[in-house]
Amino acid sequence: MKLFGSADAIIALILVAAMVLIGLINPAFWQLSNIFSLLKSNVVIGLMALGVLLVMISGGIDVSFTAFAVAGMYLVVRTMVALDYDGVILPFLAATLIGGLLGLINAGIIHKFNMIPLIVTLGTASVVRGLVLGFVGTSNVNINQMPDALIAFGRTDILTLERANGATFGLTAMIVIYVAAAIGIHLLLTRTMIGRSVYAYGADAEAAKRVGFNTGRTMIFVYCTAGALAGFAGLLHSSMIWLANPRDFVGLELDVIAAVVLGGASIFGGRGTVLGTVLGVFILVMIQNSLILMGIDTTWQRVVVGGMLIAAVAVTALRDRRAPV
Amino acid sequence: MSRTNTAETSGGSLKGSLLRAGGHTNVQLGVICLLILAVMTALRPQMFLSSYNFESMAFFMPELGILSVAMMIAMLTGGIDLSIIGVANLAGITAGTVFGYLAGEAGAGSLGVAPVILGVGLGLLIGVLAGLLNGLLISGLKITPILATLGTGQVFIGLCLVLTGGPAIVGFPPAWNWLGNGKIAAIPVPLVLFVVLCVALSLLLSRTSFGLRLKMIGTNPKAAIYTGIERGRMIMWSYMLTGGLAAMAGILLSARTNAAKSDYGASYLLQAVLIAVLGGTNPAGGKGNVLGVALAVISLTLLSSGFQMMRVSNHLIDFVWGAFLIAVIAINSFRGRKAR
Numbered sequence: 001m002k003l004f005g006s007a008d009a010i011i012a013l014i015l016v017a018a019m020v021l022i023g024l025i026n027p028a029f030w031q032l033s034n035i036f037s038l039l040k041s042n043v044v045i046g047l048m049a050l051g052v053l054l055v056m057i058s059g060g061i062d063v064s065f066t067a068f069a070v071a072g073m074y075l076v077v078r079t080m081v082a083l084d085y086d087g088v089i090l091p092f093l094a095a096t097l098i099g100g101l102l103g104l105i106n107a108g109i110i111h112k113f114n115m116i117p118l119i120v121t122l123g124t125a126s127v128v129r130g131l132v133l134g135f136v137g138t139s140n141v142n143i144n145q146m147p148d149a150l151i152a153f154g155r156t157d158i159l160t161l162e163r164a165n166g167a168t169f170g171l172t173a174m175i176v177i178y179v180a181a182a183i184g185i186h187l188l189l190t191r192t193m194i195g196r197s198v199y200a201y202g203a204d205a206e207a208a209k210r211v212g213f214n215t216g217r218t219m220i221f222v223y224c225t226a227g228a229l230a231g232f233a234g235l236l237h238s239s240m241i242w243l244a245n246p247r248d249f250v251g252l253e254l255d256v257i258a259a260v261v262l263g264g265a266s267i268f269g270g271r272g273t274v275l276g277t278v279l280g281v282f283i284l285v286m287i288q289n290s291l292i293l294m295g296i297d298t299t300w301q302r303v304v305v306g307g308m309l310i311a312a313v314a315v316t317a318l319r320d321r322r323a324p325v
Numbered sequence: 326m327s328r329t330n331t332a333e334t335s336g337g338s339l340k341g342s343l344l345r346a347g348g349h350t351n352v353q354l355g356v357i358c359l360l361i362l363a364v365m366t367a368l369r370p371q372m373f374l375s376s377y378n379f380e381s382m383a384f385f386m387p388e389l390g391i392l393s394v395a396m397m398i399a400m401l402t403g404g405i406d407l408s409i410i411g412v413a414n415l416a417g418i419t420a421g422t423v424f425g426y427l428a429g430e431a432g433a434g435s436l437g438v439a440p441v442i443l444g445v446g447l448g449l450l451i452g453v454l455a456g457l458l459n460g461l462l463i464s465g466l467k468i469t470p471i472l473a474t475l476g477t478g479q480v481f482i483g484l485c486l487v488l489t490g491g492p493a494i495v496g497f498p499p500a501w502n503w504l505g506n507g508k509i510a511a512i513p514v515p516l517v518l519f520v521v522l523c524v525a526l527s528l529l530l531s532r533t534s535f536g537l538r539l540k541m542i543g544t545n546p547k548a549a550i551y552t553g554i555e556r557g558r559m560i561m562w563s564y565m566l567t568g569g570l571a572a573m574a575g576i577l578l579s580a581r582t583n584a585a586k587s588d589y590g591a592s593y594l595l596q597a598v599l600i601a602v603l604g605g606t607n608p609a610g611g612k613g614n615v616l617g618v619a620l621a622v623i624s625l626t627l628l629s630s631g632f633q634m635m636r637v638s639n640h641l642i643d644f645v646w647g648a649f650l651i652a653v654i655a656i657n658s659f660r661g662r663k664a665r
Contacts, residue, residue, distance in 0.1 A: 061471060109651060109654070109655070112658075113654055113655055113658035114658065115654045115658060116608050116609070118405070118471055119598060119602060119608055119650070119654065120651065120654065122595050122598055122599075122647075122650070123595075123599070123647045123648075123650035123651040123654070124647065124651070125595075125647070126595055126643050126644070126646055126647030126650070127643075127644050127647035127648050127651070128647075129640070129643060129644075130640045130641055130642070130643035130644025130645070130646075130647060131640075131644050132640075133638075133640035133643075134638050134640035134641035134643075134644055135641075138640070254475055254478075254479060257472075257475065258475075258476070258479075261472060267469045267471065267472055268469070297487075299483075299486040299487050299490060299491065300483065300486075300487060301483065301486075302479050302480070302482050302483030302486055303479075303480050303483030303484060303486075303487060304483070305479055305483070306476045306477065306478070306479025306480035306481075306482075306483055307476070307480055309472070309475065309476035309479060310462065310468075310473065310476035310477065310480070313468045313469070313472040313473065313476060314462070314466045314468055317466055317467050317468045317469075318466070
């Protein structure tokens with residue numbers, strides 16, 4: 001248990017060191033407007049990362065959640081446009097439900113056929129993206145068609161400040177949702193039986209079964225929650241950027257997985273904390289967004305993210321080897 | 326996971342186990358190929374059976390075929406290589422950049438055969454080095470193949486972006502394009518290369534101790550170590566081979582399209598995994614053969630070509646590929662359960 005604590009502390013230290021470094025290179029980093037925009041960029045990736053964290057603790061990997069996010073977002077927004085419906089709560093419930101149901105398919109296939117999650121989720125991702133683009137549509141829903149209530153919801157701020165020149169900038173209220181989801185997942189993982197069963201399954205699936213955990217239910221919990229979070233995050237994303245693009249999120253799964261690994265979760269399962277993941281997401285988003293501030297060409301972004309991922313997995317691999325089994 | 330396929334490498338009743346492991350799937354795949362061929366011919370006789378259609382398939386199938394074989398080799402040791410697309414594009418882009426540098430003002434079109442040989446060598450070298458990096462991370466640092474190659478794939482694609490600055494490199498020397506568009510005695514060059522590679526790799530995997538040791542690592546890593554196989558070195562070789570093959574596919578891709586870009590062939594990654602699994606490769610390691618993969622790539626090329634003729638949208642083809650993958654997983658799982 002102590003190991004988890006110290007791992008999170010190391011990640012936090014890395015984060016602080018990176019912040020100080022970026023701040024030294026360009027003091028503009030510390031402007032409140034920059035910090036606020038950083039926090040805003042955390043929300044969608046962070047929500048998805050919480051789902052991926054669950055999957056990774058259970059010893060699996062998920063590359064289908066971005067497709068589920070697109071399905072939740074695009075189906076809901078198109079339906080809203082078609083029905084001329086304006087609202088917030090029902091659409092978000094629907095997007096969450098769509099993601100959750102798609103996650104159920106993942107769970108079913110992985111559990112029933114005892115198949116490697118990577119390959120199953122590659123397949124379901126292709127199926128879902130193909131269905132959305134092939135049957136529902138390929139055109140963007142632009143700001144002039146987007147439901148007003150969604151846009152209004154997405155631009156809600158909890159704090160609005162004024163710059164010297166009179167322009168205002170704010171801290172998005174969506175951060176509250178993210179924090180609430182993070183606390184919720186943390187409590188689920190640490191305080192409930194189903195949460196403990198995820199760790200048990202990830203550490204040793206066979207042992208978890210023999211101790212009496214219903215592993216089928218654990219799988220359903222893990223993949224449905226991951227799907228539901230992705231569906232919700234998808235719609236949230238479109239209400240924050242006032243656009244629903246059915247080709248969105250391509251390649252984002254790698255960033256999210258990188259963030260979760262950066263946060264100390266082990267791909268072999270059994271390890272990972274919500275705090276670590278939240279910090280990992282923050283580090284990733286911060287470094288991506290600060291490349292311009294640091295005067296680094298944006299074409300280097302992929303190299304930097306890939307390098308960070310490799311460094312993070314190398315460190316966790318070393319840690320996993322040293323840790324007593 | 327490997328309980329079901331230990332019989333294959335034991336060599337006791339070689340013929341029987343061959344039938345069970347590779348032969349059976351391959352017969353099935355052959356039948357599927359013929360079925361698709363028959364159905365598509367029945368639906369669109371004039372278009373599907375035209376020599377033009379077969380020729381165009383023969384030009385673009387080898388890229389995917391080589392990538393799938395590369396994926397199969399990574400899977401033999403129980404790994405996976407998600408960086409093959411990055412490696413492929415990096416090989417094409419590096420060669421393109423060097424051509425641009427060598428030709429200067431005159432344009433890459435003016436270059437002769439010698440620079441092209443240099444370019445091919447350079448591209449393959451990039452692939453092998455990329456594979457070496459993967460191998461080092463996986464066997465040296467003990468990083469899971471999925472994550473290691475996910476990371477290196479990002480780095481390779483990132484390097485492609487750095488080299489090109491974003492847009493595609495257009496214009497390769499004629500000799501380079503011949504590799505992708507030329508013909509040797511009416512047979513497309515890529516197809517010739519693909520067949521030669523398949524035969525060579527098939528011999529390597531089934532007739533040499535290297536191939537046997539590779540499969541043994543995937544079948545039972547612990548037993549392989551006890552029999553004296555140097556696991557780390559074998560894994561290194563297998564990823565270097567995978568990287569070299571990916572670079573070869575990248576060379577063919579850029580030669581055929583006369584262009585190279587960081588995100589070309591991105592959809593090939595899933596397809597390569599699918600084809601490898603469909604061709605009888607066990608993603609948990611130990612099982613896989615070149616013929617199966619070749620048959621799988623042929624049947625899927627026929628399928629998507631037929632779909633395109635029936636004007637099915639590309640997105641629905643993605644859907645079919647994904648559904649196919651899941652169906653194959655399900656069928657294999659049922660068969661595996663029965664065998665146990």
